Amino acid sequence: SQQGEEDPQALSIQEGENATMNCSYKTSINNLQWYRQNSGRGLVHLILIRSNEREKHSGRLRVTLDTSKKSSSLLITASRAADTASYFCATGTGANSKLTFGKGITLSVRP
Amino acid sequence: DAGITQSPRHKVTETGTPVTLRCHQTENHRYMYWYRQDPGHGLRLIHYSYGVKDTDKGEVSDGYSVSRSKTEDFLLTLESATSSQTSVYFCAISESGAGTGTYEQYFGPGTRLTVT
Numbered sequence: 001s002q003q004g005e006e007d008p009q010a011l012s013i014q015e016g017e018n019a020t021m022n023c024s025y026k027t028s029i030n031n032l033q034w035y036r037q038n039s040g041r042g043l044v045h046l047i048l049i050r051s052n053e054r055e056k057h058s059g060r061l062r063v064t065l066d067t068s069k070k071s072s073s074l075l076i077t078a079s080r081a082a083d084t085a086s087y088f089c090a091t092g093t094g095a096n097s098k099l100t101f102g103k104g105i106t107l108s109v110r111p
Numbered sequence: 112d113a114g115i116t117q118s119p120r121h122k123v124t125e126t127g128t129p130v131t132l133r134c135h136q137t138e139n140h141r142y143m144y145w146y147r148q149d150p151g152h153g154l155r156l157i158h159y160s161y162g163v164k165d166t167d168k169g170e171v172s173d174g175y176s177v178s179r180s181k182t183e184d185f186l187l188t189l190e191s192a193t194s195s196q197t198s199v200y201f202c203a204i205s206e207s208g209a210g211t212g213t214y215e216q217y218f219g220p221g222t223r224l225t226v227t
Contacts, residue, residue, distance in 0.1 A: 042203075043154070090216075098159060099216060103151065
């Protein structure tokens with residue numbers, strides 16, 4: 001069963017707008033990660049937030065984590081057409097570095 | 112995709128035949144994983160390895176076996192391919208282990224497998 005559930009399933013925005021994607025999970029985690037996948041390619045790691053962190057930034061990316069609500073959000077500011085991709089959240093819960101991935105969000109950024 | 116290759120990249124095979132997919136890394140990372148990606152299911156873990164000859168099952172391991180005889184190679188075998196195993200298969204690697212909380216994964220380019 002999927003640990004992370006992303007919301008919305010699909011998002012379409014205009015270039016320059018901000019994109020917000022959400023992820024909810026069910027059990028306690030060690031960390032939560034966000035990945036991007038361009039069409040026909042492998043996943044690329046974007047950002048990792050640990051369970052004792054509440055917010056993290058990386059360039060135009062901002063991730064928040066609320067462990068009391070078991071949810072995370074990924075904000076992409078000033079979106080570009082090149083941000084068009086699928087975005088996945090993944091939760092790490094324990095031994096052996098295993099991650100559980102959500103089903104992904106399809107982001108389309110219109111030029 | 113740097114440091115991780117998968118072969119073959121595309122394969123078409125018939126139901127009932129054995130198939131082996133190879134993942135090769137040049138990063139000397141301890142952990143290696145095999146996932147399958149299907150529409151509506153996201154990525155699901157098939158098997159993973161936490162060291163040479165150390166492997167364990169993931170979420171969807173039935174019909175699959177793995178082997179890791181060297182740090183750099185992780186093989187996924189479909190013992191008798193079925194149409195339900197038509198999918199895109201991704202290999203991933205990770206450096207850190209349990210307890211560190213820093214274990215991002217790095218993915219290969221994927222293998223598209225079609226079972227007819």
